[in-house]
Amino acid sequence: MNYYDYIIIGSGIAGLYSALLAIEHGSVLIVTKGGIEDCNTRYAQGGIAAAIGKNDSSDLHFQDTMAAGDGLCNEETVRILVSEAPDRIADLIGFGVPFDTLDGEVALAREAAHSVPRILHAGGDATGEYIEVTLSEQVRMSPVKVLEYCLATEILLSDGQVGGIKAIDLRSGIVEEFACKFIILATGGAGRLFKYTTNGDTATGDGIALAYQSGAEIVDMEFFQFHPTALRLPGVSPFLISEAVRGEGGVLRNTEGQRFMPEYSPDADLAPRDVVARSILFEMRKTGSDRVFLDVTQLSATKVATRFPHIYRFCLDHSLDITRDMIPVAPAAHYLMGGVKVNAWGETNIAGLFAAGETACTGVHGANRLASNSLLEVLVFSKRIIERTQVDYDLTARRAKDIAPLYQLPSCEAVRDAPILNLPNLQSMLWDKVGIVRDLEGLHEAALTLAAWHSLLPATSDRLSYELNTMVINARLMTESALLREESRGAHYRSDFPRPSANWKTHIIFRT
Numbered sequence: 001m002n003y004y005d006y007i008i009i010g011s012g013i014a015g016l017y018s019a020l021l022a023i024e025h026g027s028v029l030i031v032t033k034g035g036i037e038d039c040n041t042r043y044a045q046g047g048i049a050a051a052i053g054k055n056d057s058s059d060l061h062f063q064d065t066m067a068a069g070d071g072l073c074n075e076e077t078v079r080i081l082v083s084e085a086p087d088r089i090a091d092l093i094g095f096g097v098p099f100d101t102l103d104g105e106v107a108l109a110r111e112a113a114h115s116v117p118r119i120l121h122a123g124g125d126a127t128g129e130y131i132e133v134t135l136s137e138q139v140r141m142s143p144v145k146v147l148e149y150c151l152a153t154e155i156l157l158s159d160g161q162v163g164g165i166k167a168i169d170l171r172s173g174i175v176e177e178f179a180c181k182f183i184i185l186a187t188g189g190a191g192r193l194f195k196y197t198t199n200g201d202t203a204t205g206d207g208i209a210l211a212y213q214s215g216a217e218i219v220d221m222e223f224f225q226f227h228p229t230a231l232r233l234p235g236v237s238p239f240l241i242s243e244a245v246r247g248e249g250g251v252l253r254n255t256e257g258q259r260f261m262p263e264y265s266p267d268a269d270l271a272p273r274d275v276v277a278r279s280i281l282f283e284m285r286k287t288g289s290d291r292v293f294l295d296v297t298q299l300s301a302t303k304v305a306t307r308f309p310h311i312y313r314f315c316l317d318h319s320l321d322i323t324r325d326m327i328p329v330a331p332a333a334h335y336l337m338g339g340v341k342v343n344a345w346g347e348t349n350i351a352g353l354f355a356a357g358e359t360a361c362t363g364v365h366g367a368n369r370l371a372s373n374s375l376l377e378v379l380v381f382s383k384r385i386i387e388r389t390q391v392d393y394d395l396t397a398r399r400a401k402d403i404a405p406l407y408q409l410p411s412c413e414a415v416r417d418a419p420i421l422n423l424p425n426l427q428s429m430l431w432d433k434v435g436i437v438r439d440l441e442g443l444h445e446a447a448l449t450l451a452a453w454h455s456l457l458p459a460t461s462d463r464l465s466y467e468l469n470t471m472v473i474n475a476r477l478m479t480e481s482a483l484l485r486e487e488s489r490g491a492h493y494r495s496d497f498p499r500p501s502a503n504w505k506t507h508i509i510f511r512t
């Protein structure tokens, strides 16, 4: 069996950045199910948050992050996030990421719910692409071994500790085992669970299912962020229209051309994402439309084209000149706050198993993520993972302090008349019943269907069948968590429990 000190599953920012740090300390294998640059990271537009501006401070960044998290952030990890941010940005610059500058200084943009401009960006609105391309070039030039089109299907344990992984070469169909000392799950989010999503096709929650099936704890799965503004054009996948567009003065209008956000929030178009997403949904229902409009026509055309070149070009390619026409938009599934439960060193409850990036839950986002904190979270906690692998530690130290009630998925009930399990049925059900607005009836119906599907999972033979199984497990964890949480908080909104409840200022953790 091939042995590596570190096996990293995934080649987004979390996988690549961890690999570049880990290679200083041992041998590293990355397995990734697509090409090296197939991931969500390359779609990131707005940028990366760090308190480096003159009028900013880590205290202010801390306060904004805690406020967005709606009572469920982990104060310890948020403090680490904001205070280590400037050093991690310096690392990225060191690796060659060319952040945009203005008059010789790094340019900082403002996004919703940040009290000051603090978002670094690259290529205007192509930050993720610049990061992904830069880091993947660095990895290619390094001794890191990369296996592309290689799907990790199982974590192998030995005496309760990490022993290696099982993976399938998607081109030859050969299944191989690799042994290692440490595994870093860097498999990204799970936006593909939903009918409308800004996520790429790799975001199927594989790391969460792998970890869950190995006995790792999964937390906060009910908190999924829906981005308010994804392009809604027939036949076009929901391309993200960054929050920064509203930060620069873009306003939302309904199909009658009226501004509506001031009616829903004192922060109007710059209200937190969950508030804007729900407001758009209510407005769409009111006007009987499947979209609203984002209007940037009042901004200078030059500014729009230079500050948002990627969005401008994408829309123009679809016959929409956003300097003259309003942009049709609607909410779409965007970011998973929950995931594999890790501590401030990225450690799970299984010795040798770490998780980084969107697949992990460090607790920094709480019930709702502050825009542009996710790329930052990847850097800060990936660095800490590699530091942690350099010291000896015992298993008890790895266990999280704040153990909340542990749950298990209920045993599967046979449901007659369950719809056929296929990707469109799964995605439509999640969008309709476990989406922006939830209630008991819809969640219960989804939970029963998912339980039936879970009991009948098809044998996996290729990437699609494996991902479908993975998505059913993720969907069950999400739906059961959303059913349990009888309140509304952050991105989780229950129309039957529309207010937060002090009883629910706690986390829901699942383990097999």
Ligand SMILES: Cc1cc2nc3c(=O)[nH]c(=O)nc-3n(C[C@H](O)[C@H](O)[C@H](O)COP(=O)(O)OP(=O)(O)OC[C@H]3O[C@@H](n4cnc5c(N)ncnc54)[C@H](O)[C@@H]3O)c2cc1C
Residues within 6 Å of the ligand: 009, 010, 011, 012, 013, 014, 015, 031, 032, 033, 034, 036, 037, 038, 039, 040, 041, 042, 043, 044, 045, 046, 047, 048, 049, 127, 128, 150, 151, 152, 153, 186, 187, 188, 189, 198, 199, 200, 202, 203, 206, 207, 240, 334, 335, 356, 357, 358, 359, 371, 372, 373, 374, 375, 376, 378
């Ligand atoms: C449209 C869009 C815009 C965004 N904008 C911003 C922004 O401006 N600022 C910000 O901070 N965040 C933003 N985000 C969120 C941010 O981009 C992601 O949270 C972050 O890039 C996730 O990085 P990652 O490395 O964890 O996952 P990813 O970049 O998604 O990488 C996951 C990797 O794991 C691989 N993988 C998955 N499963 C397996 C498996 N079973 N076997 C092998 N490989 C596997 C995938 O192929 C992929 O290479 C945005 C997200 C989207 C979708």
